[in-house]
Amino acid sequence: MAKFRSRRQTGLPFVMGVLNVTPDSFSDGGDFIDQEAAVARGLEMLANGADVIDVGGESTRPGASPVTDKEEMRRVLPVIKALRERTAARISIDTFKPVVARAAVDAGADIWNDVMALRADGAVETAAELGVPVIMMHMSGTPQTMQANPQYDDVVSEVCDFLTERADIAMAKGVSADSIWLDPGIGFGKSLDHNLALMHDLDQVIGLGYPVLFGASRKRFIAAIDDGAAEMERLGGSLAAALRAAAVGAAMVRVHDVRMTVQALKVQAAIRKGRA
Template identity: 55%
Template sequence: MALAELRIRNGPLIMGVVNVTPDSFSDGGRFFLHASAIEQAKSLIEAGADVLDIGGESTRPGAVPVSAADEIARVVPVIEGLRRDWNGPISIDTFKAQVARAAVAAGANIWNDIRALEGEGSLEAAADLNCDIILMHMKGDPQTMQSEPRYDDVVAEVEAYLLARAEGAMAAGVARERIWLDPGIGFGKTLDHNLSLIRATGRLAAHGFPLLMAASRKRFIAALEEREGAGPSTADERIGGTIAVHLKAIELGARMVRVHDVQAMKQALRIWGALR
């Protein structure tokens, strides 16, 4: 099922995060084993996830790169295991064309790319795979992206980049209705950059491409709390901030949110929708 069809039927979508990595910032490798990752994914489905996002390489600031072969070995068995019992949308979170091809062959039908198809062979792979594509903005790379990122106008620069990447994808053969955009909260941005982009969700969504907002448990939430006088928080203490950001983004036009805490987000969306 294409994401566009699911969006029309269900309204705002919830993408549940499954990190098959030993060093994720949010869950510290708790789901690194295939069986644990599959169990976690199934629990997210039961909690109300519309989409599952499977990742085999951490992209937190300072993360150590892994080979395509290692990444494939991590994610493909999980995707295959899920496909035995579930036919909903599965996203592969990777910037490597080789990994995307292997994941789609195993049953994934969405490619979530933090490098917006800039990797070697990625445009060609996206056209060949004929799957939904999420194009994200990142300044630098995970090893360096949080080292004093600078912009003259963060919203204008992210907007121009994402539109250019979307045009490049379409020129390569990706159908327009399969393209999603993601401003890349926390990927080469300061606290103020992140806040500016969240406030600009409506502007970014106005170009006709559906927008994904992915702010779950990110460090900028703690930084904002500290600016307001609160003490430091760990990743799993940022659920309230995550919900606040995502509800605001949905109010402004985001069509999907990527979260670790699906049940809490589902409840918040249900109540928010009833109050509206």
């Protein structure tokens, strides 16, 4: 998995395609709850240039209701198994629950994307046992509480301190440094100004020394800047954020609109080089 950590020499970050197998995710909830539709969507994103398909069975949008382990696994495991039968591409499981992560890896997932940064009981130990790359994200509070007036003295330094601490804890419990990725958690317990500060100073997160996943696709901060743009009207803002992340060295961007993101990243890289 070493080459998965970064491919900045090409000028292009990896692209992670979002596949929510849920009825209530903020953008595509309900669109891919059917297994066949979900698998078709995953394969479509791979054909459009995605490097990773991120399968999630529990919404983490603001105010989302939790689901049981059993229900989450019922949603994601058949999709992961079916995708693994059809492709050798990387599949990640978007969950904070160790039991779901373990079952997903057994089903064919090879990355654990954890919005709780391995804070659930037994999560660090499970990550060490599984040995797969693990993405640890910053979130203030829980999905039910995170947007209830989030407060920071210095959001960039506090996010960096949190992520550094979580990485140190993970390594102390046996997680390989080469397996650790970080995510500043745009939109997770942050106001508009907090999100903008993190995007402006994203190089500080990248400077922590771990590959960084950046996810801002279709998020509400875009509507706050562009006067209420609906979820399906946020492609421009999503691309702007992804290009910013790529420009300062993010190793991967997590997006809904794979084809347009890949195109934008290729054009940006060609402009930077001055040739195709």
